[in-house]
Amino acid sequence: MTAPVRTVNAEGIELIKTFEGLKDGGPDTPGLEPYLDPIGIPTIGWGSIWGIDGKRVTMEHRAISLEEAEGLLRRELFHTRLSVQRMIRVPLTDNQFAALASFTYNLGGGNLQASTLRTKLNREDYFGAADEFPKWRRAGGVILPGLVRRRAAERALFLA
Structure with a gap:
């Protein structure tokens, strides 16, 4: 029997x-239009690289409503949650699961799969895994202050 898909807590x-x-991307028009993320990737809503059309x-995608942005977030989080559950084989608290979901939502399941964070965690080295979060602070080869802050927040949530 397959385990139910875990939820991501409010934090x-x-x-x-x-x-x-x-x-x-177009504040002078109705709806939420696509925009370029810090490394130039077309994005919409809360950091989604996939449109409501799948x-x-x-940058030519149509604007979406707030409700559609929420739907995109839920859809992407579903796949993110599945990835985390599939790759992590040790017990996790709700906060640890949420921190890993944020990490994976931002970086993708392939990066979690290839990470030392995952390897350490699956060896039950929880503190060693937590210390891997700050290493994932680059995008396009450049250290981004927003990623430094995000990884610190994910690490703190993971350890909470």
Whole structure:
């Protein structure tokens, strides 16, 4: 029997929303339009690279409503939660799961899969895994202050 998909607690949702931000690429028009993230990737809503049509976001995608942005977040979080559950084989607190969901939402399941964070965690080295969060602070080869803050927040939540 397959385990039910875990939920991300309120602290984890707030962390994701805070660091992804709800940006609008066209503030002079109705709806939330695509925008470029800090390394130039077309994004919509709370950091989604996938549109409501299931296709990769382009700058030509139509604007979405706040409700559609919430739906995108829920959809992407579902896949994120599945990835975390599939890759992590040790017991997790709700805060640890939420921190890993934020990390994976931002970086993708492939990065969690390849990470030393995952390896250490699956060896039950919880503190060693926590110390891996700050290492994931680069985007496009550049250290981004927002990622430094996000990883610190994820680490703190993981250890809470």
